[in-house]
Amino acid sequence: MKDIIIPWDDRDLGTPPRTGAPVTLTVDGFDVTVPEGTSVMRAAALAGIEVPKLCATDSLEAFGSCRLCVVEIEGRRGTPASCTTPVAPGMIVRTQSDRIRHLRRGVMELYISDHPLDCLTCAANGDCELQDMAGAVGLRDVRYDAAPQVANHFAPRDSSGEANPRWLPKDESNPYFTFDPAKCIVCSRCVRACEEVQGTFALTIAGRGFDSVVAAGEAGDNFLTSDCVSCGACVQACPTATLQENSVIELGVPQRSVITTCAYCGVGCNFKAELNGDQLVRMVPWKHGKANHGHSCVKGRFAYGYAQHQDRILSPMIRDSIDEPWREVGWDEALTFAARRLRGLQETHGRGSIGVITSSRCTNEEAYLVQKLARAVFGNNNTDTCARVCHSPTGYGLGQAFGTSAGTQDFDSVDHADVVMVIGANPTDAHPVFASRMKKRLREGAKLIVIDPRRIDLVKSPHVAAAQHLPLRPGTNVAVVTAMAHVIVTEGLANEAFIRERCDWDEFQHYAEFAADPRHSPEATAALTGVDPEALRAAARLYATGGNAAIYYGLGVTEHSQGSTTVMGIANLAMLTGNIGREGVGVNPLRGQNNVQGSCDMGSFPHELPGYRHVGLPEVRAVFEAAWGVQIDPEPGLRIPNMFDAALAGNFKGLYCQGEDILQSDPDTTHVAAALAAMDCVIVHDLFLNETANYAHVFLPGSTFLEKDGTFTNAERRINRVRKVMAPRNGFEDWEVTQMLANEMGAGWSYTHPAQIMDEIAATTPTFAGVDYDLIDRLGSVQWPCNEANPAGTPTMHVDGFVRGKGRFIVTEYIPTEERTGPRFPLLLTTGRILSQYNVGAQTRRTANTVWHDADLLEIHPHDAETRGINEGDWVKLASRAGATSLRATLTDRVSPGVVYTTFHHPDTQANVITTELSDWATNCPEYKVTAVQVSQSNGPTEWQQDYAARGERSRRIVTAAE
Amino acid sequence: MSDENLIRMANQIAAFFRTQPGGDASAKVAEHLRNFWAPGMRRQLQEIALKDGSGLDAIAVEAASGGLGLPRVTV
């Protein structure tokens, strides 16, 4: 089967769309009807007439500075700029006349007189709007001569050899793009893109008139030292070669493109992968992408180089024991070896002695096949996904309250929010493109509440400030959320009409009585939570009465021993205030990795089949038994932490782990390492020899998202297509590898394209019933549930009623975690991530993104540092009862006294040596966010780190087939 | 799997359901365990429940005594 890409209209219409009553006007004799507020330029473009333009582009509000877009309008004097002139009924517009042509040529002539004429060797040759416009206006000669005495800004020296004071050198500080001021036409598209689209405000136009130049940051800054987050929006907006991707400078302008989806975070941005042949030249966020609307972050746009990295393993490898070096073998030999071992283990230790871990990074089709491998071929339910360690409490908590774990909104919903409450999430780092949307709404006046132990960037950034920041003590989420409910209930702010209509009234009564208890008041809980009661009351009032209020939450909610309880508490708040079931409100879990949502949807959890249906239900099993022709075990299987425990007890012996580095990403590394070492057949299917592979017996090379077909489902339940951009370097797409392993074990599968896997998913799973590749190609993407009732998908959930019927209020008693600070471990460690790195960093560490983050740092409050004699940049030892590691410290008041913070992107730091075995009560999601620790001075890496590095090196030895 | 871990996990579950209105905490704990714990873990928990002084929450002990959907373990 061949992928057919529907040709979408990617033209630049000059100014953004408007919604409004229809207005009809005439452009060059053609009638065109557009919404009120639309610019004349856009109306003309919609009628098929492109008005020349330079400073306008349809991702930005019109600016009206270049005056190339002038038109004549009957009954109006002069020649108005079409980009800034709104349409009016009956307007008669002419886009061409002698007068207009003359004016446009004059404008172009002026621009070109201060622009170098080196088009043939310019990196933007063939992709330059200045060039196009010179052609479009028929510029034939330039009368202004750049004579020595007439200053220009592009020549380093004038013809007498004197240095030109107006010339500025290239800024090559950013690893992915170059700023060459010589080519700048000062259209300010870059400045506006940084403000309007990205919301970072890193760029300004410095100087005035003839002397104006684009500047990053303050005087003396370059792009790297400024606030720039390297999103690339300015590069994309620049009409000239001034801001240009280095890959285009190096490889030339791309000639073909394929639309696909980013494989990093849960935002799920659509991209145009632009290539020459099979050489990827650049990734350009796709303007019709419904999650990203033409924007992206540094990871998706620039950090794809790992696909070509020399560390990538391209041929299968096996070894008898993990002390031996790897042996490169052919696919057949590796698969036979793996299949024999797995079957042998089942014969000796029982059917349940092996299992699988699916990945949130792989496609839906791949995750579906891996769980099918466990259920239909292994004959057990030992399947789990790394979502276990991030959003499993969302699944349980929202499932209990609403009847489905689905996030309730699409991203566009934030445009209608009046109050945004962010709990335990750091969108500007972890969900950057959505954060830009959120910041745009906040700049328009929506109010922000942040509940987080750390002062995340959102609390105070250019033109955005939180109305309330509640810096709670890690581990006290439930107490804070319940205290908010206390305020809402006792101050009479609950939406009784909504509750009576939509929720179970008896359960509400129980809950209201519980929440109203004075022991839950902000004043009573302040000593515990560390949150100022007045601030908490103000936040609760704002949430309840500020209009449309939307909650966005992340792993700071779920990764706790009471993660599921906090999720329920959040659902309670939304129901109490009626903030659910329409645009602008809702409960929105921000999923970390690209396909967390999808891997959960696909039945990766050990207790449920695809579509969140318990494996104990005979009617559900019957559907799959009929489709697969096997008996399905009705009992839940092992979850990831249970697998490790069972391995240490000697009952769990074999694991197929696809695209997931459990050793680095799971808590209590020492425990995980011991569990892996206790297994007899660990199969790692990945791009690189990751940390887990140190304990593996079989390595199956994986393919990148650029090399396969499939779908990812983002945090808004949006199913996006991943399209094969180039052939897999390892020879097979990942679903093919899983199929080969299954068939080696006797499965007899015969899929020839992932579309057929999706068809099987649709046939067995009611919420996916209407999904197929044709539909996604036609619509661009679709949000499940997608079925007969909602053939084009479902942007907002629970509109007329909750999935479970009546919404359920659940009592959320605060139960402190067993992890307590004490004399030995007096500080609380919480963990997180940063923008430029992704998860365990296997991909991003293998790109130039390391210029922004080359090591994990420990954030510590200056007060805690001082009492320990720690200075900025010192090596410190970070110890918990689980283990110790060392890293460098940075002193900041972003964290409160008593709290320290670090990221987990680098294996040599291995923050998870410190985290403990404690987990969420309902789902075993690890408690990453709270660990009691001590910080002390140190000279460098701990003994554990040195051992670990040595072991890593030893177990990565490879004997190639030729030797 | 270590008894200690299972006991801690079961106690956490019991602690949640103890706080819920309605009074049938042990039945809810049992249901939760049946839904989310693999049979091997449930079996081991039953054995733990039979021992005195294991540290297992009384609600979890009661839940386990109902069999957790498995053939009942007897002494």
Ligand code: SF4
């Ligand atoms: S890359 Fe993004 S953040 Fe940096 S200057 Fe350009 S638009 Fe602003």
Ligand code: SF4
């Ligand atoms: S850098 Fe590009 S976008 Fe920015 S002002 Fe110059 S030409 Fe315009």
Ligand code: SF4
């Ligand atoms: S990492 Fe996330 S925000 Fe960045 S481009 Fe990819 S999907 Fe978009």
Ligand code: FES
């Ligand atoms: S495009 Fe209208 S003024 Fe520049």
